[in-house]
Amino acid sequence: MFTLIARDLRANFRLGSGIWLPLTMFLTIVVLIPIGIGPDINLHSKIAPVILWIGVVFSLFLFLDRIFSPDLEDGSLDRIAASDLPLEKYVWSKIIVLWISSGLLLTILAPFLGLILNLPLQVGLICSSSIMVGSPALAAIGCLGGGIGTFNRHGNLLQTVVVLPLSIPILIFGTKFVIAYSNGEPYLPWVLQLSGISLASIAIFPFLISYTLKTVLEE
């Protein structure tokens, strides 16, 4: 399993596209929304956590067709399904890879992008920690989308649209955590619930995703 993770990570980092596309997407979204709003600095700092979170959701969910499709096309998915390695473990390694090569990098980038949104660095760090806690769940949901996307021959539109509504509770808890912190309210319940969702997601989603992959392989 660790060889799988290492292989995918190496492919992502060597190709570059694996990490640069989500990062660029994130940057673009975070720049576009304030441009649309105009130079209202107070409003920017008020909605900065939401902008950062929306950026994370979209930059994780827009490139889902690259998770399972390459393996399906070159036949390595069939070989893994036939081998001793449980499909769930393979899926789990994919979630980890997706998280490291986008969620973790976005976490590092978030406080600095928060600065251009007039978000104080301290709150920016809180925001990035909420992204770090919440993005594993997003990565798991994204991999489900990637599994669903392997069916779709109509331009991989289905996967993103289907999984986007699933990100709603994570978005709520993530932004609420940051807003509660900056308002000086108790914020611990929010981050605990968020991490609960994340842990449950990365525990349960591998089974669901391997169910979809088995369906793909049977087709």
Next chain:
Amino acid sequence: MTTRFWKFANPHHFGKLVAISTPVLWLFSFLLLMTGLLWGFFFTPDDFRQGSTVKIIFVHVPSALMAINCWLMMLVSSIIWMVRRHRISILAAKAAAPVGLSFTLVALISGGLWGQPMWGTFWAWDPRLTSFLILFLHYITYQLTWMYIADKESAANISSLVCLVGSVFALLSRYAINLWNQGLHQGATLSLDQETNIHNAYYIPLVICILGFVLLFITLVLVRTRTEIIYNQIELLEKQGRKHNA
């Protein structure tokens, strides 16, 4: 009892059931809806606070109720498909989705039309309204999985998975949104354990309307499921015909 119920998992028996029951069901749902809506529209007094807008309750509450019940029915049939692999079960879920989508739409629109004169706004980001919007999104994505996945078997698997995961995440969103604040929307209108039910003048036509919506839902789902079964048969016949020709 159980064996008698599962008998209808056989498409042939199911077809007979539909053929016998639908005329009666159509008639009764039409009669109940007509009675309830006409009664609600013409023969209920205006509320002392809400004026005549209180009449919207007769379309708003039943459709909202059935929108949620329809999702529950889809969830149950998806689980039955995943566990027992009954084809009719998943086809019933597929057939119910557009019905539930329409009910959700009706509930949202009539709610907005009620909210405008009462709250001064068509839409408020209130917990109940927002979670209904989220339910609407989940209905749409469920419908999309059926539309975009060509293979029937895979579409059945994936849509039931989407329904299952969607239910859990819709509940999570509902829970998360409830923590926002108390909204504008009033509490439960019909409950068996509370004293603050609505007045009898509205209660009886409302119950009739709800029964009408339930019957209409059952009728529509039965007929739509039968249609899906027929389409399956057509596909099978065409496949055989192609094999025969080749």
Next chain:
Amino acid sequence: MPDLGAYSFFVLTSYGITILVLLGLCMLTVSQYQSAKRKLARLNEK
């Protein structure tokens, strides 16, 4: 026709939309059912 007062627009529109949506759904369902049955009958004749 009951007197709906100032809110007649809202009440009438919500009833109208509900009835339109429900009728449309019923008609769609029945027409799909009929066309499916016709198609099946045609296939069986062949």
